[in-house]
Amino acid sequence: MKTILIALFFLQATFSFAETIADVKFNKGYDNIAVSKSSDLVLKLNLQKGVPYQVLVLQQGIDIMLILADETNPKIQEMDSPNGRFGFEILEFVPKETKLFTLTVRKFEEETNADKGVISFYIKKFTPKEIALKKQTEKELAIENTKNVLTLDIDHFWEAFDKLKICKNHWDSVMCIQNLYLDKATDGLKDFIRVRNFSAEGFVNTLTKLPKYYASVRPFTYESKKSEPLIQEVFDKLKDIYGNFKPFKVCFAIGIHNTGGTVSDRFILLGTEMITACKYVDFSELGDNWKPSDTQKEPNIPLSIRGIVAHECIHTQQKSKLSPNAVVCNQLNSCIHEGAANFIGELLTGTTNYSAVNEYGDSHENMLWDEFKSTLCSGNASNWLYNGNTVKDRPADLGYYIGYRISQAYYTNASDKRQAIIDIIDMDDPLTFLQKSGYDQQKKN
Template sequence: MSHLASMWRLNMYMRYTLLLTCLLIVVQTSQAQVKVETVVGTDIKNFWRAYDKITATKDSNLQYTYLNELFIDKGTPGLKAMMQVRDYTPKQYIDAINRYPLFWKSVRKNTLKADGFAADIAIGISKLKKLYPQLKPAPVYFTVGVFRSGGTVSEGKVLIGSEISMADERTVTNEFPDEFKNLHSFFKTNPIKTLVFTNVHEYVHTQQKSTEVNTLLGQSVMEGAAEFMAVKSTGEHSPTFAKFINSIDNHRLKQVFAQQLLNNGYGYWLYSNQSNEFNQRDLGYYVGYLICEQYYQRASNKQQAIKQIIELDYNNEADLFAFVDQSKYFDQKASVLKTRYEASRPSVTNIKTFINGANNVDPSTTTVVIEFSDKMNKHSRNFEAGPLGIDHVMMVKKFLGFSEDGKQITIEVDLKPGRRYQLLLGSRFMNENGISIKPYLIDFTTAAQ
């Protein structure tokens, strides 16, 4: 080999080595920035410092002091946001720590792995950005909550409930009450293994116009959009519905969903353990995912389709209907389904105790009987304040129950003379097919004495 050739090879080797070194520096620097600036796990460390102090004493005052000083007061913006959106209180934290020691012991090691997921989360988000170049940056906060959210968003922040999303099949749940029964089966799916997927899903929510939509259809498409984009970005199957995707009767699912698609409440379709004929929760995610998937498959411009899926105004009925129609998920247009839905809604037909709107109702009245046009679901109901607010609410002292045929309810009330009262029967009143009532305002004034 000539001296010139040797020098050329040495020069190329040095240039390659320098380039590789620069690339490693860029990658390492990028990952360091992700860990410090984008993925924040300090709330977890603070929680365990507080936990150790709390569990070392029986003094309740000291327990609250440790919780506040070591965890809540030092909380990141993510923790403060999670506590606000899920209505977490110091008492709930203290109660959970004291009641479920085996759970906390079993999940501790997993939660302390949060920082180790930063690079993988960054990769997942970078893949999302390739699909959706308009992606705006959003910080990811690993927090610790009290079992009401594995992941959510607030004002452009991703909030991860580590006590749920970082659990696995070894996490102990036998201390939990019935209200947490869904966590037992959820933990068996090893949610920590799909943590990157969860983060990408929630990251999509930070890009959407809204995460609170006023109809079941809109909320399902909103959640389905995030699930669809997480699947496209990560290449993973959805952990939300992987357990039933091969066994569900899709024709029946579509039929039942179409009956309820414009309900103001989400029923058993989303965020609920309510029983249903499919024996599955979170079916709304699946329906929304299928709508988005079919929309994407039918689109000639895939990048524009992704933009539309993420940026759709799910609260705009016209835009939502056009999107759903283009997906061809339903056999009929959304406007036709809406007409059918409205015609099938149950309503209040009569108040047997007095005439609604009267201004001379007997203040000694103690029970009110309300009649419906259809047989109602006896396990679902809600009362709300009317337009005049809480000061004018007719308080329900006791719900005395439905009639045997499910077509009327009786409530116990306490009225005062010369007062105007209101009570709104809300969307969780629904018939046996799960179709919500047309909201009904009771509004009357009692006679003066």
């Protein structure tokens, strides 16, 4: 028995460091295969003409690239996503003829990369039925992508969510999310995937941790579709008050509970599972800090979304770079950007989604400003923004309030209100903007 165990261990170790896997099975997961800088891993694939194949290689501590080749072409495709040492490399291919191909998994040569690591992989061979569904989805997406407000990703997510119930193992679940949700992404979700580095693995891990949360938030995510006319009102008002308006779109998608809203260069991207969560959602897997107060009003999700979009749409218009003459002042700059989005968003809608932050800020304004000013140009704003997991004894994100009050002071003191709106949105010199707002002088008085 001891000899057999030693032989099995040797066989497993040999496979883990093997340079070639000659008979790769499709629609089957291969886990925890070692990769190092000393040798490539070569997969030999017998591919059929006209059949789509999808290769997913999960990087687990090492950054790799994929190189697809045949006997006549040493590089048919090469794939290296900018996701570092973790996450998926995905390669898709439809052969023009039936023959043997090789897929090389090669360590990416970079000083910051690990010398060795582990990868797992799965190669999907699509069935005729799946190919037909892909073509149908392409037609649906062509229509959806022409819209200003995209919501189809919500339906695709819950379709995948329902199919998870019949998945037999982890790879089944990963491929379910990949093929039924991420592969069917609208243009907006494609941006979301890139901006937030979403992966099927990340979704499966999150859904495993938060099944009650996602199941309970589901009916409220559909409510977001009712907000489309309200979003159009925000578009129209912003065009009217801001002469430098640049068109953009809105995408409602389901994320991994780490982003309520962000932007790309063409979309407002909304994590619908977060922005529609209300007191009727099961927060037990997240803890008490996430649960809304039972005393809050009945949720009006479309109106709440209108406020979120009004805030985020200002981010689509703001400048990402400072003026060449500006002094770098990161903390102030970041907080003015967020506060300006709140202030202009309030002008657009007449309401705010930040009442708790504003109420606390109004009661402690002088103290907050003195504290903020003492670290005015800190390299980051982590003590003032996006600090819900670390802040204690007061509301998170009070930098929104500081930036709001500076923007409000600038607007109040301006004789030309229309120009003031342009100045606030186009702000690219935070220290000069603060000085012109008169806010600090106002606090001294």
